[in-house]
Amino acid sequence: MANKPFLTDIKTLRERARKHIENGAVTEGYTADRETVVKLLNEALATELVCVLRYKRHYFMAAGINAESVAAEFLQHANEEQGHADQIAQRIVQLKGAPNFNPEGLLTRSHAEYVEGDTLTDMIKEDLVAERIAIDSYREMNTYFGNDDPTSRRMLEGILAMEEEHAEDLVSLLETMS
Numbered sequence: 001m002a003n004k005p006f007l008t009d010i011k012t013l014r015e016r017a018r019k020h021i022e023n024g025a026v027t028e029g030y031t032a033d034r035e036t037v038v039k040l041l042n043e044a045l046a047t048e049l050v051c052v053l054r055y056k057r058h059y060f061m062a063a064g065i066n067a068e069s070v071a072a073e074f075l076q077h078a079n080e081e082q083g084h085a086d087q088i089a090q091r092i093v094q095l096k097g098a099p100n101f102n103p104e105g106l107l108t109r110s111h112a113e114y115v116e117g118d119t120l121t122d123m124i125k126e127d128l129v130a131e132r133i134a135i136d137s138y139r140e141m142n143t144y145f146g147n148d149d150p151t152s153r154r155m156l157e158g159i160l161a162m163e164e165e166h167a168e169d170l171v172s173l174l175e176t177m178s
């Protein structure tokens, strides 16, 4: 351990890069358990897709009850969750996995739930619950990725920060409602 060099020498790095070039971004230095990472990212993808659907439903229903500012917030969140879904799917492909967009089982793979909610307040509360679930599950995933897959971790940290903003937005909306 004492004599272990901090960096791999250039010759070894170059040799390793030439082997299995079909693996693209996944090099021999990738120390994470790729299958588990892809499985977790697919759960995050399902979570985002369920959130898109729930926010879309809430957007159209809120627009129907003339709550324009709340509806606009729902739509913005829906679009941002769609962006997160795309980022995650892209990363799964980079890891030589396949993004799961199958509607069958979507809710089972998702950590967040799909609750329609009858009133505007119900909708906001359900969205807030879903955001809080996403926040906790992404935080756990990031701990798991750690230094073994810093790229997935950084991506999900960015998404996590946005879910925290979403939760904050929803709390403010709830406060203005009461």
Ligand SMILES: [Fe+2]
Pocket (backbone or CB within 6 Å): 048, 051, 080, 081, 084, 159, 163
């Ligand atoms: Fe999201």
Ligand SMILES: [Fe+2]
Pocket (backbone or CB within 6 Å): 051, 077, 081, 131, 134, 162, 163, 166
């Ligand atoms: Fe969110």
